[in-house]
Amino acid sequence: MLLLILLALPLTAGLLLPAARGGRCPVVAGVLAAMGTLVVAVAVAVERPAGQAPLLAGVPAGFGVDGLSAVLVVLVAAVLPACLIVAAAEPELRTGRFSGLMLVFTGAMLATVTATTLAPLLMAWEVMGATSWALIGYRLDDRGATRAANVAFLTTRTADLGLYVAGGALLAGGAAAMALDDTATLDGGWLHLAVAGFVLAALGKSAQLPFSFWLSGAMRGPSPVSALLHSATMVAAGGYLLLRLAPALEAAGWAGPLVAWIGVVTALLMGLVAVVQDDLKQLLAASTCSQIGFIVLAAGTAGTQAGLLQMVAHAAAKSLLFLIAGLWLAALGTRSLSGGLRGAAHRHPAVGAAFTVAALALAGLPPLGLWVSKDAVLAAAAATSPALYAAGLAAALVAACYSGRALWWVWQPAPDNGPHRMRVPMTATAVTAVLAAAAAGAGLLVYGPLSLHPDPAPHPGELAVSAVLAAVGLLIARRWAARTPAARPPTxxxxxxxxxxxxxxxxxxxxxxxxxxxxxxxxxxxxxxxxxxxxxxxxxxxxxxERAVEGAVSGVADGARALGRAARRPQTGQLHQYYAQASTGFILLGALAVVVIVVR
The missing domain is CATH 1.20.5 (Single alpha-helices involved in coiled-coils or other helix-helix interfaces)
Structure with a gap:
């Protein structure tokens, strides 16, 4: 029942809200539905229910919550109300259509992380893709946003074909129920085909190389959309799927190393892309690809708990950064770090302080959340391959560079001709403070009730090396931020x-x-x-x-008439003729009987 409420509440509210009139009603209703979803999500994470419902003949729709999905359920449900509250600061987002789409998307994401069989996961995956298209292209008069939504949708849909391939492989391999856990038990080629399909779909959804480009255009959507889709939900869905299927990746043999190298290469290259971005949202988007790369790296090295910890820490920091970027855009009308955002932190110190905490966490500076999670991922990589560990350290250094560069610009002295102070609603400021605390303390989850204990755990020496690299990266950014050549948008x-x-x-x-x-x-x-x-x-x-047919019909008719005339001839009405005819008939019958007896 709890699982049903968890999925039905946001989906039902999201479908009803577009009919609501503008004003405060859809905003309040959306936030209340989001808060109710969060309460149910916490109860689900504690109870961890599971169940199945008949879907097709022999194919059930299975849902359940375990240690992996319990964290994601709470994480997704917690980010949603924060995004809706901050979105209320922008008048164009105070609509039932916006709140409804956000709720439907969240309901689909919750169904994705709780699905235990492929059929409901595939349906939720499709709904998630469709609503993400509508949210990225929310501004109907923005042709650039519409094109970006189309590119994102078509790119991820192309990769999503892998789920259908995986489903066919599961059925052909004997897993009639298509349970995700059955993937690792497939034999021979069906195992490799199913794993290949899952990997393709996950890499596309998580914007990993070579699919990363769709996330750049997706930044044309509203910032609260970016905060929800590109921190804890859509791009995290691919990483979650790979973590869920880590035993299958290991069973396939080739899949684990491939996924790990794609993740670490994405983390490094997309981090370098982020370093040269002048557009704040583009920097955050490229860094999202980079940080999700660490989650993919964890999935490829069987570091499931480390990847989950990284997912939580990244979601807390990145959702906050995206929301603040949206607040600054609404207040200052720009996303350029060297332009209108120069000194933005001085104009509203509370928001600037929250941005600082999140950026330092993203840089991996101790004792903030991503320092612990990133090192847990690197420990799993070190146990697998020294080369993976070295590449991960390089990606961590680059992460500190792009985080420090963003910090350097927003804390520069504000220009005299700029606005002295921003107008940020108190509710939005309170949300940024809560998320900043979450970004700072996410690493404490290793000691909390969720028991996210990575195995292997990072050694003190590895933690020290990572901390030094983060500090060095921040110093490099402080010295070279103004000299870094910024990419010309939309490069x-x-x-x-x-x-x-x-x-x-x-x-x-x-x-x-x-x-x-x-x-x-x-x-x-x-x-x-x-x-x-x-x-x-x-x-x-x-x-x-036709003439032949008509002739044949006419011949039959003439013959019938002739037979009729012949049949009328014996009918003379004279008794002696009838007697003669009957006698002839009896004689013939007697002759026939004699012939039959003789033959026998």
Whole structure:
């Protein structure tokens, strides 16, 4: 029952809210529904219920909460009300459509993390993709946002085809219920095919290389959308799926190392992309790809608890940073660090202090949350491969550089011609303070009731090395922040989108045009020629066959009339003729009987 309430509450409220009139009503109703979802999520995390419902013949819809999904359920439900409260500071977001989409998206995400079989996960995954498209393109008059929503949707949908491949492999391999835990038990090629499908879908949803480019355009959406989708939900869904399937990755053999290297390379390269971004939201987006890369690295090295800890710490810090970026955009009308955001922290010290805590946490500075989680991931990498560990340390250094660069700009002296003070609602300020505390203390979860104890745990020496690297990265950023060449917007991230257009979109379109031409010039002629043959046969039948049929019918009729005339001849009405006819008949019958007896 608790699971049903958890899923039904945000979905039902989200479907009803678009009918609400503007003003405070949809905002208040959305926040109340979000808070109610959070309360139910906490109860679900404590009780950890599980159950199944019939869906198709032999294919149940399974839902359940365990140690992994319990953390995600609370995390997703906790970020939602914070995003809705801060979104109320922007007049264009005080609508039932916005609150409803956010609630439906959250309901789909909750269904994704609690699904234990592939069928409901796939349905929730699709709803999540559709609502993310609507949220990124929320501003209907912004063609850039609409295009970005289309790119994000098509890119992730392309990768999502892997889930259908995985489902087919599960069925063919004998896992008729399509339980996610059954993936590791498949035999032979079905195991490798299912794992390949899951990995493809997860990398696309989490914006890992080579799919990272869609997240850049997604920043055209409202900042509260970015805070929800790109901190704890959509991009985290891929990482969660890989953590859930870590035993299957290990069973496949090749999948674990591949996933680990994709994660660490994404963390390093997208961190370098973040370093040169002048647009704050672009910096945060690239850093999201980078930080999610650590979660993917943990999944590839069987560091499930470390990856989960990283997911929580990153969600707390990144949701706060995105929300503050939205507040600054609404107040100052810019996202440029070297432009209007120069000195933004001075104009509202409370928000600036929260931004500082989150940025330092993102840099991995002790004792903040990401310092512990990142080192837990690196400890799992070190136990697998020294090369992975070294690449992870390099990515951690880069993370400190881009975090420090953002801090340096927002704490510079504010220009004289800029606004002296920002207008930020008290409710939004309170939310930033709560999230700052969460970002600072996320590392304490290793000692809390959730028991997120990474195995292997980082050694004190590894923690010290990581702390030194974070400090060095911040010092580098402080010295070179103003000299770092900023990318000119909208410079593509590593030119991945143009490469995708040339390497995938154009060949697919050309193939589609070729197939359409073949359909028009080859396949379409088959029914045309068949139709022509039928018409020719019809004309032939009409010209010749009809006369033959009419002649045959006329012949039958003439024969019937002749037989009728012959049958009337014996009917003379004279008794002696009838007697003669009967005698003839009896003689014939007697002769027939004699013949039969003789033959026998």
């Amino acid at each position: 593509p991230w590593l030119r991945l989108e143009p490469a995708a257009r040339r390497g995938i979109a154009r060949p697919v379109l050309r193939l589609a045009a070729l197939l359409a031409r073949a359909d028009d010039q080859v396949l379409a002629r088959v029914p045309e020629r068949a139709a022509h043959a039928v018409l020719t046969l019809a004309r032939h039948t009409d010209g010749h066959g």
